[in-house]
Structure formats: C-alpha cells, structure tokens
Amino acid sequence: xxxxxxxxxxxxxxxxxxxxxxxxxxxxxxxxxxxxxxxxxxxxxxxxxxxxxxxxxxxxxxxxxxxxxxxxxxxxxxxxxxxxxxxxxxxxxxxxxxxxxxxxxxxxxxxxxxxxxxxxxxxxxxxxxxxxxxxxxxxxxxxxxxxxxxxxxxxxxxxxxxxxxxxxxxxxxxxxxxxxxxxxxxxxxxxxxxxxxxxxxxxxxxxxxxxxxxxxxxxxxxxxxxxxxxxxxxxxxxxxxxxxxxxxxxxxxxxxxxx
Amino acid sequence: xxxxxxxxxxxxxxxxxxxxxxxxxxxxxxxxxxxxxxxxxxxxxxxxxxxxxxxxxxxxxxxxxxxxxxxxxxxxxxxxxxxxxxxxxxxxxxxxxxxxxxxxxxxxxxxxxxxxxxxxxxxxxxxxxxxxxxxxxxxxxxxxxxxxxxxxxxxxxxxxxxxxxxxxxxxxxxxxxxxxxxxxxxxxxxxxxxxxxxxxxxxxxxxxxxxxxxxxxxxxxxxxxxxxxxxxxxxxxxxxxxxxxxxxxxxxxxxxxxxxxxxxxxxxxxxxxxxxxxxxxxxxxxxxxxxxxxxxxxxxxxxxxxxxxxxxxxxxxxxxxxxxxxxxxxxxxxxxxxxxxxxxxxxxxxxxxxxxx
Numbered sequence: 001x002x003x004x005x006x007x008x009x010x011x012x013x014x015x016x017x018x019x020x021x022x023x024x025x026x027x028x029x030x031x032x033x034x035x036x037x038x039x040x041x042x043x044x045x046x047x048x049x050x051x052x053x054x055x056x057x058x059x060x061x062x063x064x065x066x067x068x069x070x071x072x073x074x075x076x077x078x079x080x081x082x083x084x085x086x087x088x089x090x091x092x093x094x095x096x097x098x099x100x101x102x103x104x105x106x107x108x109x110x111x112x113x114x115x116x117x118x119x120x121x122x123x124x125x126x127x128x129x130x131x132x133x134x135x136x137x138x139x140x141x142x143x144x145x146x147x148x149x150x151x152x153x154x155x156x157x158x159x160x161x162x163x164x165x166x167x168x169x170x171x172x173x174x175x176x177x178x179x180x181x182x183x184x185x186x187x188x189x190x191x192x193x194x195x196x197x198x199x200x201x202x203x204x205x206x207x208x209x210x211x212x213x214x215x216x217x218x219x220x221x222x223x224x225x226x227x228x229x230x231x232x233x234x235x236x237x238x239x240x241x242x243x244x245x246x247x248x249x250x251x252x253x254x255x256x257x258x259x
Numbered sequence: 260x261x262x263x264x265x266x267x268x269x270x271x272x273x274x275x276x277x278x279x280x281x282x283x284x285x286x287x288x289x290x291x292x293x294x295x296x297x298x299x300x301x302x303x304x305x306x307x308x309x310x311x312x313x314x315x316x317x318x319x320x321x322x323x324x325x326x327x328x329x330x331x332x333x334x335x336x337x338x339x340x341x342x343x344x345x346x347x348x349x350x351x352x353x354x355x356x357x358x359x360x361x362x363x364x365x366x367x368x369x370x371x372x373x374x375x376x377x378x379x380x381x382x383x384x385x386x387x388x389x390x391x392x393x394x395x396x397x398x399x400x401x402x403x404x405x406x407x408x409x410x411x412x413x414x415x416x417x418x419x420x421x422x423x424x425x426x427x428x429x430x431x432x433x434x435x436x437x438x439x440x441x442x443x444x445x446x447x448x449x450x451x452x453x454x455x456x457x458x459x460x461x462x463x464x465x466x467x468x469x470x471x472x473x474x475x476x477x478x479x480x481x482x483x484x485x486x487x488x489x490x491x492x493x494x495x496x497x498x499x500x501x502x503x504x505x506x507x508x509x510x511x512x513x514x515x516x517x518x519x520x521x522x523x524x525x526x527x528x529x530x531x532x533x534x535x536x537x538x539x540x541x542x543x544x545x546x547x548x549x550x551x552x553x554x555x556x557x558x559x560x561x562x563x564x565x566x567x568x569x570x571x572x573x574x575x576x577x578x579x580x581x582x583x584x585x586x587x588x589x590x591x592x593x594x595x596x597x598x599x600x601x602x603x604x605x606x607x608x609x610x611x612x613x614x615x616x
Contacts, residue, residue: 149338151334151336151338152338152340154304154306154325154332154334154338155332155334155338155339155340156340156351156355157305157306157324157325157326158304158306158325158326158328158330158331158332158400159326159351159352159355159399159400159402160326160327160352160355160356160403161326161352161355162326162355165355169351169354169355170340173342174340174341174342176342250342250383251341251342251383251384251385
C-alpha cells in the first residue's frame, strides 16, 4: 500500500508519457504526411540546440522582461485603483463608467492604435500586457474590497482603527483571496498576450521566434516555443497560487462565514 | 467610567429615545427583533446617523468618530478577524495605537489570563468553538480598556449551558472592571439574570426602565406587560429551608419547592409559558405538580393562554397553539400542572434577586 501511495503523485504523468509515445510513434511511422509533425525526440534535440546557441534564451529573456514590467505595472495600478474604487464610493462613481467602457475592448484590439501612438518599440508589448492585466485585477480587487463583511469594519473602527489603518490591517488582507484570483489568472494571460503582440509587431521575443520559424517551416522550433510558453504560463500561475496559499491558506478556507 | 445619556435619539429605527445608563451599571436593553435595540447601540458607538444627542458623562460625543469614542463593542456575530490569530485579534487595538510590543504582550497576557483562554493563543478563529470565540471577542473588546461596553446579543448563538456559564462570568468581569455596560437581548430571562436594570424597547421607544423586580411586577403599560408575558406573581406565606439548596415556600395552601440557597423568600414569579399543562397525571415525584381547573381559554397570536384555578387562586399558563390543538382542553376541565422548578424566579427579603436556572 505504501508503495502504491508513493507512486500516486507520479500517476498524473502517465497520460503525458502516453501522449509523447504516441506522438513519437506517429511521426516515426510517417502516419502524418509531409513532415508536418517532427518526432518528439527531434523537438528535444532542437530545444537543446536553441538553448546552447543562446537564441532561445535571448528571445525568452526579452519576452520575460516585457511580461514582468507590464504585468507588475498593470497589477500594481489595478490593485491601487481597485482599492480606492472599492473603498471610496466617490472614486467608484467617478471611474466606474469609464472603466466599464474600456474593459470590454479585447487587449489585442489595442495593437493598431498603440502601434500608431507609441510606435513599434519595447513600450508596445509592455503597454499591451499592462492593459491585459490591469482590468481584471482592478475588478477583482474592487469585488474583494467591497465584499469584506461590514461587521469586521465596524469591529476595527470600534477598536480604534483610522481609515488608513482599517484599510491596511483589515480590508486589504481580507480582500487578498479575490486579488490573488485576479493575479493568478492574469499571470498566465500575460504570456498569451505577449506572444500575440510579438507575432504581429515586435521582431524579438518568443512570439517573433515563432513567426520566423513559421516562415522557415521549422515545425520543430514552433513546437519548442509552444512548450516554453506552456511551461511559463504554468509556472506563473503556480507561483501566484503558491503565494496565495502562503498568505491566506491559514484562514481563507474557513472564512466564508462570520467569525 | 462615564454614564451614558441618550437624549431624543431619532433615526429610521429609534423614535425619540431618551435613556440614561448609570455609572458602572449593567443595563439590559430588552425588546423583540426589529425594535431598534441594535440601532440604538450603533448610534451610541457612532456607526449610524441620528438626530438628538448622546453624552458620555455629560460630554456630547455626537461629532466624535467611532474610532475615537472609546467604546468597546461586542457584535452579535463577534466579528473576530479571520486572518489574525487569537493573540493578534486581542492585541489589534493596541497595535493600532502603536503600543510598545512588550506592553502589548503584557496586556494580551493579562486578558488571556482573565478570560481563561491561554490555551487558544496561537489559534485562528475558524478553529474555535462558539464559547471560545465569545471569550476572545470579549478580550478583544476589553483590550484598550474602553470606557463603555456595548454587547449585542452576545450569547444568542451559544447553547444554553455555555450561555449560562458565560453570562455569570460576563457579569463578574463587568463588576470587577466597573465598566458601564449596555447589554442588548430579546430574552427576558437572560436580561433579568444579568442586568442591574432593564430597559424595555418596543417599536423604537423606551417603554420602561426599572430594576428586574419592579419591571416584572409593575409593568407601566399593557405593551410592556404583553412583552414580558404577564408573569404569575406569588406572595409567599412562609419559607422553609429543606436543605441541599432547595427551599419550600407556601402559597395559599400549596407547597412549592424552589432551588434557592440564601435569604428567606418573599415572592416568587413564574412566566405562564413555564407552567406546564397536562391532561394526564404526570409521572415522577410530583414536585410542584398540582391539580387545577380551567377557568378560561384565551387564544393569542401563536400561543394560547389558559387561566387556571387552584385552591380558588388564579394562575396563568401559556402553551403554543400546535400543542393546544393536540390536547382537548375546555373550560371547567380538570388538568394537571407543573411549575417548572428551574424556571421559578425568586425574590428574597433583601433587594437581591435571581432566577434559579
């Protein structure tokens, strides 16, 4: 039984191994015509080549830098503005109509406009990621702040907390689960958006590498890029999941009802 | 500690309320749901708008924000901060006031000792039982040494046994600290047990403010009388200690036993809903069990009041409608009644009094 239990976590890998084996077989047996699917092993070899030559690292780094800057700026602004809008009715009333107007515009829809406004440079993808992460995090923060039980607020006030203390010691900590939901979802989304931006407009980054590979019909490189993307999306999402757990798991699961 | 004066408080739930709470007093604000009890507490704490004025020791505090009023507030749902453990919950108000961490620890330890919750310090609210949460919440409210303590039905979510235990403790702590306290409840028994004085609030108006005995025996008007449920008041002819904490009192030829260990009993009272009516002779030792005749049956909202005659004396009983319908009671019928021993309220020859049970 112990042995089985120890094996259990590894069982999730079984479908992946099965999938990769099928892939390798299908490709080796030439079941898909026209060399459209290189074998998995070839992809791994290419991955190695790209890594050692520095091409992958370089492109990856430029994408990563853009994501980090755009996402940090977008989420910090979203959290600050969301806190203000959730806490101060006047801020909510003033900004909500504007934000409701801009929120439905798909992030990629901004590309043509931003290309003309800020040109094709590093600012373009950063700006796109900013827009992509700002709105959802803003909304999640507003909801989180507004949902804090009024009784906690009254309790903190009667215990002597000023407006600012109330916000920093009770309201924001209790809104954290909601804020983290936004961060977690958008951390993955930022990678999806950066690729699109790099594919259309920017000559460096994983997206650009994808497009170059496409024009050279290097399917193995395309797949390498996609794998890197998948891994990065996953790492970012898991990173925030981990942070959320660290910060809130001691109490969050049980805090649905009044304490 | 200041006295509280509410002067013509008017808002959506309070209808020109005037109320004075004396220094160091525990006043129970008693009324049915929706009568404006909690709203009045919120007005005193500064959480709701009102017309009129509230004074602490003669000083108007209407313009002072809630965080500067120096009021400890124990909420009905306790509102312990879920993201802080017991120590941080209790020390919250001190941290806010930027106390030195060593002093915070000292004060928290002192409260933890007083409330007997030393074993809970590292735990989070979700892992505490109702009674434990109650103690933590009270410790938290007392931490900044508030001038006034407001308690909003603090025991309503607890089981009867824990509530009784905590009530006694609450009273002791209030006495020890001498803190002016308003205790909101809709339970007459709870109010009578804990309070120095009771204020009856009905439809946003204070109808009567008196000590428990006066209030029970001399309700000012029909509304108060209806609310407290017209207790049967029995003047005792004699009183004899039978030992083991039980006293025998005589009431017009009947022997009634009450759990009491103290001065001689002058009067006893029992609410009609605590007089049990049965068609068959009840089993058991037959303590406080008598034969009575039904004089009258008076239907009310969801209960039925039954006027009984025992040895040519009148006694009122009250039973829920659904139970009445299952029985076949009619005027003139002979029934058995039991005065539930634990529910009999005792008034001694001195001023002190308490509910047994």
